[in-house]
Amino acid sequence: MTDTSPAPTVLITGGAHRLGAELCEVFAGAGWHVLCHYQRSLDAAQALQQRLQAAGHRIDLLQADLGDAAQRRTLMEQAATFGPLQALINNASLFEPDCAMEFDEAQAGRQLGVNLMAPMDLTRLMAQQHASDAGPGSCVAIHILDQKVYNLNPDYFSYTVSKLALERAVELQAQALAPRVRVCGVAPGLMLVSGPQTDANFAAASHANLLRRPVDPRDVARTCLFLASNASITGSTVCVDNGQHLVPLPRDIMFVVDELLRQHLPPKTTT
Numbered sequence: 001m002t003d004t005s006p007a008p009t010v011l012i013t014g015g016a017h018r019l020g021a022e023l024c025e026v027f028a029g030a031g032w033h034v035l036c037h038y039q040r041s042l043d044a045a046q047a048l049q050q051r052l053q054a055a056g057h058r059i060d061l062l063q064a065d066l067g068d069a070a071q072r073r074t075l076m077e078q079a080a081t082f083g084p085l086q087a088l089i090n091n092a093s094l095f096e097p098d099c100a101m102e103f104d105e106a107q108a109g110r111q112l113g114v115n116l117m118a119p120m121d122l123t124r125l126m127a128q129q130h131a132s133d134a135g136p137g138s139c140v141a142i143h144i145l146d147q148k149v150y151n152l153n154p155d156y157f158s159y160t161v162s163k164l165a166l167e168r169a170v171e172l173q174a175q176a177l178a179p180r181v182r183v184c185g186v187a188p189g190l191m192l193v194s195g196p197q198t199d200a201n202f203a204a205a206s207h208a209n210l211l212r213r214p215v216d217p218r219d220v221a222r223t224c225l226f227l228a229s230n231a232s233i234t235g236s237t238v239c240v241d242n243g244q245h246l247v248p249l250p251r252d253i254m255f256v257v258d259e260l261l262r263q264h265l266p267p268k269t270t271t
Contacts, residue, residue, distance in 0.1 A: 007033040007058065010228065011079050013066060013122070014092030016041035018192055019144070019217050021048050023089055026221035027228075028057035035079050037062050037092065066092055066118035067110060076125040087228040088126050088141045090119035090166075093159075095195055100157045108158035115162035119143050120169055127181045138180060142224050143170055145187040145237060148252075150245035155252035167237060174235030182234035184227045189215045189241025190253065197254050205253040210243025 010027050014020040015036035021044075028034045034052070036059055038045040045061050052059045060082065064075040079085055094111045098104065123141040130139055148160050149167040167185060174183040189209055193202045206214035220240045227233055239245055244253075 006083065007031055008086035009033045009035060009079075009082055009084070010087040010089060011035040011037060011062070011075075011085055011122075012089045012091055013037040013118070014039075016045040016048060019188070019220060020091045022217040022221045023091060023224060024048060024059065025052065026218065026225055027087075027089075028052045028055075028059055030225055030229075032087070033082065034059040035062055035082060035085075036060070037064060037066075037075065039063065039065055039092075066122075067113040069117075069121065072118060072121050073125065076122060076129065080129055084130060084139070085126055086139050088122055088139070089144065089224055089228075090122060090141065091144045092118070093144070093162075095156065095159050097155070097195065098157050098159075100154055103158050108161075111158045112162050112165075115159065116165050116169070119166055120173065123173055123177070123181065123183060127177045130180045140182040140184060140228050140234075141173070142227055143167075143183070143185045144220075144224075145170075145185050147187050147189045147239060147241040147245040149187060150239065151248055153249060153251050155254075170237055171235045178234065182231070184233060184235070185237030186220060186223050186227070187237055187239045187241060187245070188217075188220045189239075189244035191215045191217045191220065194254070201254055208244065208249075208253050209241060209247055213242060215240060215242055215244075 010032045012020055012023045015024045016038040024034050024036050036045055049059050049061055062075055062078050064071040066072060094114045096107055096111060098107060126139060126141060143166050145167050146163045149164050170183055170185040190206045191214060223238055223240050
């Protein structure tokens with residue numbers, strides 16, 4: 001007998017690149033209708049869409065600046081035209097260096113807006129779109145965090161503050177939005193070269209965890225798919241970091257490795 005039920009729909013923010021693209025591929029491969037959000041990466045989003053459509057999957061693209069509240073509302077209204085969302089993956093984030101002594105308020109505000117306010121707001125808007133008599137746990141929001149929230153150091157100060165607050169929002173929103181919406185978190189470790197990091201730095205830093213290897217982004221995406229598919233989990237965060245959060249360091253691993261490389265590389269010669 002053929003299953004004629006509609007495919008569940010997932011909205012993935014920041015879906016055009018890196019972990020976001022991996023999330024789109026994993027959910028599409030599992031039979032979900034993917035709504036891939038992007039802000040400026042239209043070419044990458046279209047390339048991803050063409051690749052997944054060629055494989056027989058359904059994916060639509062939605063554009064929005066998540067730092068703008070009006071555009072967030074429009075994004076959720078557009079998503080609703082495809083039917084009720086069963087999952088929202090709050091993956092988009094800003095990762096900009098600053099410190100507690102000298103952070104720029106505008107830069108910090110942008111990171112707090114995209115990394116914290118946008119996930120909280122999109123989750124609230126999704127809850128508002130679901131009828132109060134919908135089945136318990138009928139949809140889920142998953143916040144992408146960072147192992148840094150369990151392994152604190154003061155580097156990337158505003159980014160870390162935003163992720164710390166979002167980690168607390170997992171439990172708070174799970175309590176406030178139950179039973180119609182489940183809320184979960186996933187805290188990845190080092191997966192891909194980030195910001196000013198060099199390939200040499202990543203090669204060393206990505207092994208500074210209990211399993212001595214970089215995190216596979218597909219493992220993070222599969223964890224999100226598991227949480228989206230398991231109606232009994234809410235208010236929980238899963239670390240997918242090869243145990244990196246259990247290896248405390250005084251500074252961000254990128255800077256620790258930079259210092260080690262400087263100490264052990266041969267001095268430059270002058271001619």
